[in-house]
Amino acid sequence: MSEVTVIGLGPMGAVIAGILLEKGFAVTVWNRTAAKAEPLVQRGAVLAASAADAVKASPVVIVCVADYDSSYRILGEPESVSALNGRVFVQLSTGSPGQARDNAAWAQAHGADYLDGAIAATPPQMGRADTTIFTSGSETAYRRSEPMLKALAGHVPYLGENVSHASSTDLAFLSYLFGSMIGFFHAARILESDGLRVDQFGAMIAGISPAIGEMVRHEGEVIQSSTYDQPQSTLNTCLSTARLFMKQAQEAGINAEFPSFALGLFQKGADAGYGDEELAALVKVLR
Ligand SMILES: NC(=O)c1ccc[n+]([C@@H]2O[C@H](COP(=O)([O-])OP(=O)(O)OC[C@H]3O[C@@H](n4cnc5c(N)ncnc54)[C@H](OP(=O)(O)O)[C@@H]3O)[C@@H](O)[C@H]2O)c1
Structure with missing residues (x-):
């Protein structure tokens, strides 16, 4: 079992996984194009065989893909959906306020503790004291993912339970x-x-x-x-x-x-x- 899973290894997701590894977290990764995980595996990440295995691997699951539709496509498979139950799901893909509300309702219906996060930085700015990630949604999800989020950005304002505010x-x-x-x-x-x-x-x-x-x-x-x-x-x-x-x-x-x-x-x-x-x-x- 690892501490955190990162799904999505584009320019932003790969940097997120890399910083978490660098800061000592046990990290599992998954990406549609598996080859992008190779440099992270060399640095100690575990590459899950499927998205469902990636969800099962950690109590906190961070998703950072192109958009919410891609996220649904990845997590919507029956095995992935059932694995979400009881886990903290942190959505770091950029979406609209309405999409955040829909995603929160979907995640809650499947037993996940949902936090919506929005990164206000480019990949090279991640991991710094002046970097911001806005968050909103479940307070327990915020508390449980706070150590990882604070590793990614020095400034992680929690904007409250209203999930669309981030x-x-x-x-x-x-x-x-x-x-x-x-x-x-x-x-x-x-x-x-x-x-x-x-x-x-x-x-x-x-x-x-x-x-x-x-x-x-x-x-x-x-x-x-x-x-x-x-x-x-x-x-x-x-x-x-x-x-x-x-x-x-x-x-x-x-x-x-x-x-x-x-x-x-x-x-x-x-x-x-x-x-x-x-x-x-x-x-x-x-x-
Ligand atoms: N880059 C930035 O400056 C920046 C700043 C703030 C926030 N963000 C947000 O971070 C998120 C990720 O951005 P990014 O820069 O890493 O690049 P991106 O091009 O927006 O996203 C790439 C990731 O999305 C995955 N993906 C795309 N379509 C998919 C699909 N249909 N099914 C499954 N996976 C799919 C890609 O998988 P493959 O590798 O298999 O293609 C890759 O993991 C976005 O929501 C973006 O708005 C980015």
Whole structure:
């Protein structure tokens, strides 16, 4: 038996499993594409033979996959569903407030103690004192998963029993972030049109506003060196988030002009074939 299971080993899930190993937790992992587990197995993780075995392996199960539909696909198999009974299920995939409520009801119906978490950081920012994961849902699930969550982020606010509050707070943060990022990609065009370096401007912003600036500095370096193919945050991941802005606007009946603008722009990037590249590939659409 291990202490924690991590399901999903994309750029974020792999970093989560790696940090938990580094901080001394006994970790079981599972991913649809099993090959991605190999570097973690070399570092001491146990690769479960199936998603159901992964759930059975630990009292705390962290899921970090592309979206909630993928999570249902993985955990919805009869053997996985019954294994959830009595376990703490921490959902770290990004979703809408309504999806968090539905997921909590589904998990509770299957006997799981459910916590919804939302990561407000990129993979390289994980494990640090200034990293934030918003959480809401069952308080006992929070207490039982707190040691793992605090290993992943120094700042893990518990926003209460209302399970949608982590997602709403996260989407509010991301809306603010995406507004800045889209503005930054236009800034890249302004700089390029006058022969200025995008990476130097990114570094300047990092000096002014450290947490957001760190992401901007990275995107600036990617644009300057044209290295879009080693993504920390893919355009597709951001496109899914922009869809969540639309979904949340529909759920809450609020104005959707900003989400609609962001979605249209990200969709153009995906349509142009840049979906699996770093978000900064959006500048190629603007060019
Ligand atoms: N990267 C970031 O900067 C960042 C920041 C904050 C939050 N997040 C959130 O973290 C979550 C994971 O993101 P990520 O960056 O690791 O990459 P991602 O591309 O959003 O997710 C990749 C993971 O999802 C799995 N997956 C996708 N479709 C699936 C399906 N139909 N069935 C089963 N598994 C499926 C992948 O499995 P395979 O390996 O088999 O394809 C992989 O484990 C997302 O919800 C994202 O919004 C990411």
